[in-house]
Amino acid sequence: MGAITSGLVCSHHHLYSSLARGMPAPPKQPTGFQEILDQIWWRLDTALDLEMLRWSAMLGAAEALMCGTTAIVDHHESPNAIEGSLSVIADACAEVGVRVLCAYGVTDRHGSDGARRGLAENERFIRAGGRGMVGVHAAFTCTDDTLHAAAGLAADLGVGVHIHVAEGPGDIPAGARLESLAADDWLLVHCVYLDRSLSGTIAHNPRSNMNNAVGYAAPARRFPANRVVLGTDGIGADMLEEMRLAYVAHRADDVLASPETAWQWLENGYALIPEAQHDRVTWNYDHADSPWHVAFTPGVRALDVVSGTGEVLLRDGRPTRVDIDEVRARASEQAQRLFARL
């Protein structure tokens, strides 16, 4: 008999990146984090339209559910399809049956009008009853005016700001620039190069940090000043896998590290989306609720997911509300459209 746990939370995701796998190689080989942004992610996000976004989010949500992840904290950017984008993501997740907390990543990369439209999308979505935070891409792509406007809007709306902080060495000034703005309800993503303590929860994304070669964030050292949660930064939503990786990255830094710490980071996600605690996941392994087992057992799979309201959302590993084969086929068509634009 497999163990039963609550639904898992992915505390930092980019559902728009689900179509990126297999994308054409960039014109020039990126040699560092800034070039990875320039050559890959900032070319991809400008090419997105709402139809691509819908199937990207649907695929990402369905794959999350198949991993027992019933709640996603998403951070979104599509500079040529801003208006309505958060509703497209929220609707796609609702269709699959996955909870989502949305944010549009405001930035001045496309001028002050782009920043204004990003703020407006956050405000529109949240004022219309959407579950969201005010997103900011990162301090290094925003003016001080934009950072102040985002912080002010979030305070007005009674929500936090969801922002990448000091992911790479190019954003070291973020600590000083955000020090007077950050609050306890902010979600600070990465903090690899953060040079001081800021108020808020820190989202740790070990696989993404390794993939971008930015170094180890050492989140255990931020505790107890900050709560730490776990995210994937857009590389799927398999949270047991991310927990395993968080543990072994922690262990590589400190031989005294225990898997219970990474497990706690995973469970801290319930502070962001509490209802996931009422979802029920049945696993194909009878110790899927034990940090010491999960850390050393790759391949544990979710079999069934039942929502807090009693609805079966996943049965025998397959989503019930959507046909996963159809979702993959439609997402693949949209990926081809996206790649043709790159």
Ligand SMILES: [Zn+2]
């Ligand atoms: Zn991110």
